[in-house]
Amino acid sequence: MAVALALLLTATHAGGAAAAERMAISASEANVRSGPGPTHDVLWKIERYHPIEVIEASGPWMRFKDFEGDAGWVHNSLVDKTPTVITKQNGVQLRAGPGTDHAALIKLDKGVPFKVLKREGRWIHIEHADGDKGWIHDSLVW
Numbered sequence: 001m002a003v004a005l006a007l008l009l010t011a012t013h014a015g016g017a018a019a020a021e022r023m024a025i026s027a028s029e030a031n032v033r034s035g036p037g038p039t040h041d042v043l044w045k046i047e048r049y050h051p052i053e054v055i056e057a058s059g060p061w062m063r064f065k066d067f068e069g070d071a072g073w074v075h076n077s078l079v080d081k082t083p084t085v086i087t088k089q090n091g092v093q094l095r096a097g098p099g100t101d102h103a104a105l106i107k108l109d110k111g112v113p114f115k116v117l118k119r120e121g122r123w124i125h126i127e128h129a130d131g132d133k134g135w136i137h138d139s140l141v142w
Helices: 002-014
Strands: 021-025 029-033 042-047 051-058 061-065 071-075 084-086 092-095 104-108 113-120 123-127 133-137
Touching (some): 042 071, 051 071, 051 084, 113 133
Antiparallel strands (some): 021 051, 029 071, 051 061, 092 133
16 A cells, blocks of 8 residues: 555656645654655654655655654655644643543643544544543644
8 A cells, every 4th residue: 555655646746746645654653864765864753643744755755744844754654544633732631522521631742643533523532652542622733
């Protein structure tokens, strides 16, 4: 699947400007590189469920931007189309249910990624890579 996706992105990009495609890191941790290949510097590491927007492909490598506009390259074997979100600010409350009338479970920092389990109105049921689950309002995530 990753190879087919890379070919599709490459073919789309070759024909003109490709629309950014939302994807997510599927590996427990991925190196973000300065260019398309293992010889390029590692700029930073990102964790499972970190959402990215793929903006370019070069062979099996994908150039992306994240929720802060930071860009880098990651190998396509480390991403998939799992629906994910990431917190946009500090102090975001993870709740026990879909609404402010439900108990706050924990306060989250900016930049915590989650897998989307389901949506209920503007509330999203999410799960962290460590298994923690809860609900968050869609205005608080990217």
